[in-house]
Amino acid sequence: MNLFFDGKTGDGYTNASQIARVITENWLERNMFCPVCGASLLYRYVANKSVADFYCKSCTSDFELKSYESKTANVKRKITDGAFHTKLERITSLNNPHLFVMSYACMKVNNLMLIPKFFLRQIS
Ligand SMILES: [Zn+2]
Structure with missing residues (x-):
């Protein structure tokens, strides 16, 4: 597995957090398999989809x-997020996504x- 990012992926972006998001998402799409079923690829949702970043076909x-x-x-x-409440609602909802955390x-x-995902559901 290649652990290095493709820096060219961030070309055209000027905001540091956007560059980081685009580069890390590109790496995950090129290198990660589905940890649930073992399928060899994960696919990226269109940008700004509120459900999740990736899915398994x-x-x-x-x-x-x-x-x-x-x-x-x-x-x-602690992981900070600009839209913390939106993210919290998403990852604790009934159809929440699994969460990858990358450093x-x-x-x-x-x-x-x-x-x-079952570790992230809200207890009510
Ligand atoms: Zn799968």
Whole structure:
């Protein structure tokens, strides 16, 4: 597995957070298989779809990617998000996506973990 990002993916973007999102999503699309059924590819939803970032054509699982820059592979205890409440509602809803959490530095993946969707549902 190639852990390095394709920096050209971010060409045309000027905002640092947009560049990071585009580059990390591109890496996941090119390198990640479906952790639920083992299908070899995940597919990206059209931009700004509110349900999730990626889906599997075989098992129809949805996935969200949250990434952050970190010099170490240590897992961050908090993940900030600009639209926190929207994201929280999405990942805790009944049809919530699985969550990929990626840390990266120097155009390379440091750590990637999957939080299964059933760990993220809101208890009411
Ligand atoms: Zn699948």
